[in-house]
Amino acid sequence: MFYYGYMAPSMMPMNQFAQLGPDERERQASVQQILQKIRRENYDLYRELDRYGMNQVITNYVFTLVIGSTINASTANQTAEQIYRQFQQQYPWMNLFFRQFNIPQNVIDRILLRVIQLTLDEIRGGQPGPGPGPGPGQGWIGWEDLGGVLTSAPGVSSWQPNRLDVFVRGTDQALYHKWWDGRQWNDWESLGGVLTSAPAAVSWGPNRIDVFVRGTDNSLYHKWWDGRQWNDWESLGGVLTSDPAASSRRPNQLDVFVRGSDNALYKKTWNGSRWEEWENLGGNLTSEPAAVSWGPNRIDVFARGQNQNLIHKWWNGSSWSNWESLGGILVGGPTVSSKQPNRLQVFVRGTDNSLYMLEWNGSRWSDWQNLGGSLTSRPSAVSWGPNRTDVFARGQNQNLIHLYQNR
Numbered sequence: 294m295f296y297y298g299y300m301a302p303s304m305m306p307m308n309q310f311a312q313l314g315p316d317e318r319e320r321q322a323s324v325q326q327i328l329q330k331i332r333r334e335n336y337d338l339y340r341e342l343d344r345y346g347m348n349q350v351i352t353n354y355v356f357t358l359v360i361g362s363t364i365n366a367s368t369a370n371q372t373a374e375q376i377y378r379q380f381q382q383q384y385p386w387m388n389l390f391f392r393q394f395n396i397p398q399n400v401i402d403r404i405l406l407r408v409i410q411l412t413l414d415e416i417r418g419g420q421p422g423p424g425p426g427p428g429p430g431q432g433w434i435g436w437e438d439l440g441g442v443l444t445s446a447p448g449v450s451s452w453q454p455n456r457l458d459v460f461v462r463g464t465d466q467a468l469y470h471k472w473w474d475g476r477q478w479n480d481w482e483s484l485g486g487v488l489t490s491a492p493a494a495v496s497w498g499p500n501r502i503d504v505f506v507r508g509t510d511n512s513l514y515h516k517w518w519d520g521r522q523w524n525d526w527e528s529l530g531g532v533l534t535s536d537p538a539a540s541s542r543r544p545n546q547l548d549v550f551v552r553g554s555d556n557a558l559y560k561k562t563w564n565g566s567r568w569e570e571w572e573n574l575g576g577n578l579t580s581e582p583a584a585v586s587w588g589p590n591r592i593d594v595f596a597r598g599q600n601q602n603l604i605h606k607w608w609n610g611s612s613w614s615n616w617e618s619l620g621g622i623l624v625g626g627p628t629v630s631s632k633q634p635n636r637l638q639v640f641v642r643g644t645d646n647s648l649y650m651l652e653w654n655g656s657r658w659s660d661w662q663n664l665g666g667s668l669t670s671r672p673s674a675v676s677w678g679p680n681r682t683d684v685f686a687r688g689q690n691q692n693l694i695h696l697y698q699n700r
Contacts, residue, residue: 324360324361324364327360327364328357330415332349335407338356339352341400345394347394347396355390355405356408358384358387359380359408359409359412362376362379362380362383363380363413364412364416366379372661373409373645374406374622374644377405377406403644403645406645407645407647410645410647410663432698432699432700433664433698434696434698435666435684435695435696436665436694436695436696437695437696438690438692438694439478439685439694439695440481441481441692442463442464443462443670443691443692445462445490446536446670446671446673447460447491447673447686447693448491448493448494448673449494449673449674449685450494450675451675451677452499452501453500454677454678455475456472456473456475457473457675458472458494459685459693460484460494461492462492462506466486466489467483467486467487467488468485468492468506468516469481469482469484470483471693485526486506486508486514486516486526488507488508489506489507489511490506490535490536490537491581492506493505493538493549494539495539495540497541497545498545499520501518503516503517504517505539507533508528511531512528512529512530512533513528513549513551513561514527514529515527515528529549529561530571531551531553531561532553533552533553535551535578535581535582535626537549537551537581538550538551538581538594540584540586540592542588542589542590542591543590545563546562546564547563548560548563549561549562550574550594552580552596553573556576556578556579557575558574558575558576558582558594559571559572559574574594576598576616577598578597579596579597580625580671581626582595582626583627583628583629585629587635587637588635590608590610591609592607592608593605593606593631595627595629595639596626597623597626598618601622602618602619602621602623603618603620603621603641605619619651621643621651621661623641623642623643624641624642624643624671625671626641627639627640628641628671628672630682631676632676632678632679632680632681633679637652638650638653638674638676639651639652639653640664640672641672642670642671646668647663647666647667648665648668648672650662664684666696667689668687668694669687669689669691671686672685673686681697681698682698683697684696
């Protein structure tokens with residue numbers, strides 16, 4: 294069953310291995326070195342496949358094929374996703390092979406993409422190529438475990454430098470709040486409600502926080518901190534098919550974005566005195582939106598498109614742009630933050646469950662960067678200063694995890 298194509302040195306008679314040319318012997322030795330490192334440092338991949346009945350010998354064989362294919366393709370400076378597509382074409386029987394063990398396709402994709410990325414990281418010696426590179430690096434610190442038991446992605450806001458407010462849905466479907474006060478993380482507090490989505494949070498001024506969620510009737514609900522107390526939930530209507538997203542262009546103004554029942558993007562605005570009617574901004578979204586404002590009359594909105602890619606639409610002060618595609622392969626929706634005017638950092642969960650970042654530097658978009666981690670939700674991000682970005686997500690133990698950049 295197992296002897297298709299490439300054969301690892303460990304499966305090859307020694308006299309046959311000795312007959313290989315020097316380049317091929319070196320290549321197969323490299324395959325084994327990388328395989329041993331993956332087995333030593335990422336044994337969770339073996340444990341996960343073992344739960345489906347794949348023993349270590351079979352897993353070694355599959356990983357050897359993946360590593361060998363990655364080494365062959367690495368000189369073309371391709372991304373992990375591109376190499377994985379080539380691997381599937383080279384070994385079309387592989388999915389049928391996995392199916393004998395009843396392994397779900399999303400598990401297969403995630404594990405093999407992870408092996409490809411680990412191989413690329415090893416080949417490139419820690420230097421990022423044109424596609425996702427190793428992480429975190431580049432001033433990123435983390436991940437740290439902040440506890441809790443999350444049943445949603447987190448939402449985060451900041452109302453002053455060195456202040457963070459994180460919101461999640463708990464196991465009782467209520468809203469929970471944890472905050473950094475500049476010195477320490479405070480304990481979780483329950484803010485009530487019955488949520489059917491992850492929360493979104495935004496601040497438009499000192500000591501002000503607005504939180505939005507989807508309720509049990511699929512309407513948008515709003516709760517806010519006015520500097521002294523949390524106000525009761527209010528219903529803002531609508532029919533949501535996603536988590537909400539929120540941004541603020543100026544003090545006492547809010548823009549909330551959701552996916553509607555037709556998969557289009559919808560916006561509801563608080564103009565300082567009243568809530569305006571829902572506005573249809575079009576598109577065909579396959580995730581919740583993400584939104585941020587970096588200036589008094591600027592909004593940038595992101596979502597996952599029909600091809601699982603990142604799509605982008607923006608308000609320039611007078612009109613909305615068309616949607617543009619920024620590529621990538623997203624698992625769930627994106628998040629976005631801005632450290633200063635005309636600067637954007639977009640974060641997504643990739644097919645290997647790592648955190649990936651795409652940056653706008655004021656004139657062009659960067660390549661995707663791999664910041665590592667093992668996420669089980671979409672990320673959430675905020676910036677509280679010109680050199681600071683904080684990213685949160687749900688981790689492998691349903692806990693809150695945190696990564697930050699300070700440069």
